[in-house]
Structure formats: C-alpha cells, structure tokens
Amino acid sequence: MNARPSTLPTPGSGAAGGHRPLDWNVAVATAVRLMKPGPEVPREDAEQAVRALRRFSVEAESHVRDLTGLGQDLPIIPGDVVDRPSWVRGAANGLAALTDAALTSADARMQRVDDLFGGLSARSAGVQAGLVLAYLGGKVLGQFDPYGESGVAGQRGRLLLVAPNIVAAQRSLGVPAEDFWMWVCLHESTHRLQFNAVPWLREHFTESLGVLLAEMExxxxxxxxxxxxxxxxxxxxxxxxxxxxxxxxxxxxQTPQQRLALDRIIAISTLLEGHADHVMDAVGPRVVPSVATIRRRFTERRKGGGLLDRILRSLLGVDAKIRQYAQGAAFTRHVVDEVGMTGFNAVWTAPDHLPTRAEISDPAAWIRRIHG
Structure with missing residues (x-):
C-alpha cells in the first residue's frame, strides 16, 4: 500500500566509539522474512485508504490543536502511509537513533549495554529483535517516530500509518472505515504534536533512557x-x-537505582500514551460519529487473541503498554476535569512538571504539587 522506502541503519555506526550491540540490518531482514502478508485489498480500495489516511493525518492534527491548544503555529504535513516492511524499516531506524542518542554521552554506558547482552553477538541480538519486530509489524496501526526525518522545516520526526493493519483492524471491528481511519490518525497526530510542540521533550526522553541504561549494572x-x-x-x-x-x-x-530510572521512563510513556488516548476520544464525537462503538470494540480487541498471542503479548510487554493507555488516560481525564485543559498543559512547561509514576495513579497529588 504505497510504501515509502527507508534507509536501513548501518551496523557498526552510531554512538560510543562506533559500536552497536545489535545489528539492525539483521533485525529488519529477519522481521521482513517472518512477517505475514497483509489482507487482500482491491487496488482501488487500497488507493482510497492511502489517500484518506494522508488527508486525515492533517485534519486530525488540526482537531487535536483546537482541543489542546498546543502547537498552533507549527506546520502540518501529511503522515507517511506505509506497508508492513516499511514500518519495520522505519521502526528500526528510530530505535537505532534513540539508542545511539541515549548511549552517546558516556563510554561506560556502552559497556554496560555490552554486559547486559552478556556475550550475544550483534547478529544474534539482531535476530531476536527481528522476531519482536515481525510480531509487532502485524499489529501496529501507527507510530510517531520522534527521531525520524520529516524533511520539513519546523517539523521533526515521522508519522507512520500502517495501511494494511489499519484496514485489517477496521474490518475485524466492523466499524465505519473513515471513522476508524480518522480515529487512528487522532492518536498518532497527538504524539506528533506532543514532541513538536514541547521543545525539550525529545531530549528529555533520550536523557532519561540514557540514565536507565547507565544504571544497568x-x-x-x-x-x-x-x-x-x-x-x-x-x-x-x-x-x-x-x-x-x-x-x-x-x-x-532491578536495583533500587534501576527502578527509579525505569519509573521515570514508564511515567513519561504512560503520560504520552494516555494523553493521546484521551484526546482521540475527546475530539471523537465531533468528527468521528461512531467513536463510542469504536472505543468499546477496540478495547475488547486489545484483550483478545489466542493463548499463543496472549503469551507473546505478555513476554513482549504489550499487555503492560495496554495498561499504560488506561492509566494515562485516567490521569489526563481527572486532571482536565479538575483544572481544565490549560491546567493540564502545565505538564509540558518543564521536565519537573511531568507526573511521577506514583502521581499517574494519584492525579490529585500532581494537582496539589503543581497547582497548589
């Protein structure tokens, strides 16, 4: 479905003296070889979906800006509508860039990552990463990669919409196609706006990951x-x-220090995912008439799958991510109900205004700390 080609990460390049513990080329090749093909879609229907997703990715961000008040002066560009292999290449590029950036400040961090891999060759680690990407490549509907190249001044990162997965999910849910396509675009456009409207967020996330890796002893x-x-x-x-x-x-x-570092990453991720889930539903009724039905059926879909699928989801952390959506959305909803969207937006003013992991579960504590 009209995939945009991506440049494969070059193994051996990157941070910490030019060494990577994982061969991303092997990861991509493994994933592409193992992934199942997407659904059979007539050419005319596929082209219609691609055109609509591009258009909705622009319209969706306009709706998100109206609701949140973020990024009013930033340019809006269409998302990249891709197939499964192109998503894998894009995800690998983003992960390589993220880990390089997180590791670049200290050689000691690189050594600890080498220790963590415990003697696995870069190729073996790449194969294992490829298995994960192959599984996720058939599930992911969309993704904003903060570390990708948009090619547009004033915009960083790439918004990827995985057309075959979006079409397959819409069919399985039995919901109106254009409603579902817009609903997905609302979520991913919120992520794009988070990172582009908050200048320090990308670097803060990178530094937080670097601290976590530095604590891995x-x-x-x-x-x-x-x-x-x-x-x-x-x-x-x-x-x-x-x-x-x-x-x-x-x-x-983990050690206590490692848990503190992990808590910070989990808190940031939970906020970003929950905020996006809240926004897509809050915008929804105005532009997605069937949003209530979509949310109900999609929530059930997140719980579904056979025994093997549930085991894989648990091992890969997918179930933990699903809980993040619910916890983060509950935090966002509570804060917006209490202090409004303007009061909620205090989370974006400085890193120390981000909620802690404990405050995600106790939003009233965050309100007391930030708003007195």
Whole structure:
C-alpha cells in the first residue's frame, strides 16, 4: 500500500566509539522474512485508504490543536502511509537513533549495554529483535517516530500509518472505515504534536533512557542468578490468579537505582500514551460519529487473541503498554476535569512538571504539587 522506502541503519555506526550491540540490518531482514502478508485489498480500495489516511493525518492534527491548544503555529504535513516492511524499516531506524542518542554521552554506558547482552553477538541480538519486530509489524496501526526525518522545516520526526493493519483492524471491528481511519490518525497526530510542540521533550526522553541504561549494572548471568528467587517471591506475593507479568519480574530483578530510572521512563510513556488516548476520544464525537462503538470494540480487541498471542503479548510487554493507555488516560481525564485543559498543559512547561509514576495513579497529588 504505497510504501515509502527507508534507509536501513548501518551496523557498526552510531554512538560510543562506533559500536552497536545489535545489528539492525539483521533485525529488519529477519522481521521482513517472518512477517505475514497483509489482507487482500482491491487496488482501488487500497488507493482510497492511502489517500484518506494522508488527508486525515492533517485534519486530525488540526482537531487535536483546537482541543489542546498546543502547537498552533507549527506546520502540518501529511503522515507517511506505509506497508508492513516499511514500518519495520522505519521502526528500526528510530530505535537505532534513540539508542545511539541515549548511549552517546558516556563510554561506560556502552559497556554496560555490552554486559547486559552478556556475550550475544550483534547478529544474534539482531535476530531476536527481528522476531519482536515481525510480531509487532502485524499489529501496529501507527507510530510517531520522534527521531525520524520529516524533511520539513519546523517539523521533526515521522508519522507512520500502517495501511494494511489499519484496514485489517477496521474490518475485524466492523466499524465505519473513515471513522476508524480518522480515529487512528487522532492518536498518532497527538504524539506528533506532543514532541513538536514541547521543545525539550525529545531530549528529555533520550536523557532519561540514557540514565536507565547507565544504571544497568551486572552481566546477564548475574541477573539470571537472581531470577529463581524473584519468581518465588512473585508467586508468594500474587493474589488469586493474577501475576506480576513480565514488567513486574523485570522490576523485581532491578536495583533500587534501576527502578527509579525505569519509573521515570514508564511515567513519561504512560503520560504520552494516555494523553493521546484521551484526546482521540475527546475530539471523537465531533468528527468521528461512531467513536463510542469504536472505543468499546477496540478495547475488547486489545484483550483478545489466542493463548499463543496472549503469551507473546505478555513476554513482549504489550499487555503492560495496554495498561499504560488506561492509566494515562485516567490521569489526563481527572486532571482536565479538575483544572481544565490549560491546567493540564502545565505538564509540558518543564521536565519537573511531568507526573511521577506514583502521581499517574494519584492525579490529585500532581494537582496539589503543581497547582497548589
């Protein structure tokens, strides 16, 4: 569906003395080879979807600006409508740029990442990353990559809309096509606006990831040596049939310093995802008449899948990300209800105005800290 080609990341380039612990070319090749093809769509229908998604990506951002008050003077450009392989290439480029930027400030950080990979070759790590990308490549509807090149002055990053996945999801949900396409564009356009309207956000996210990587101490073997104890503690602590999930196990394996660094990344990600989910539904009734039906069916779809799919989602952290949408949206909704959108926008004024992970679950605490 009219894919825009992307330049593959060059292995061996990048931060920390020109070394990468992961061969992104191998990751891309693995993912493209393993991915399933998209749905069969008549050419005329495919071309219509591509044209509509480009148009909606512009219209959606205008609606988001009207609601949030952010980025009023920034240019708006159409998103890139891509197929699954092109999304994989774009995602790999973005991840390579993000990790290079996060690691570039200190050679010590690079060494710790080498330790974390515990002797895996760059090629082996690339194969593992490719398996993840292959799975996600059939699921992802869209993505804003803050580290991609837009080619337009005043705009950084690329908005990617994965046409075959959007069409497949719309069909499976049984909702009006144009309503669903606009709804997806509202979410991704919100992410584009977050990063372009808040000048410090991109660098702050990069630095926060760098701090997390800098705190990763010990080899993979040392981490795995703690795993049996951690799993016993998790089983002892679990209530009923619930479990801590993959993210909970990772947190239990970490030192207190690592958890603080991870908390910061989780808080930022949860805010960004939840804010986008809130905006897409708040804008929705004016421009997406069937928004309530779409939200209800899409929420059920997020919970679905067979046993293998649910296992993969848990291992890859997809379920943790789904919880982020709900938690972040609840935080945003509570704050907007209490102090309005202008009061909520205080989160974008400085890094120390971002909510902590604890405040995401207790938005009243954030309101007290920021608004007195």
């Amino acid at each position: 010990g080899t993979t073997g040392e981490l795995l040596s703690r795993l049996p104890t951690v799993l016993r503690e998790a089983r002892a602590a679990r209530s009923g049939d619930s479990s801590p999930g993959m993210l909970g196990v990772i947190e239990l394996l």
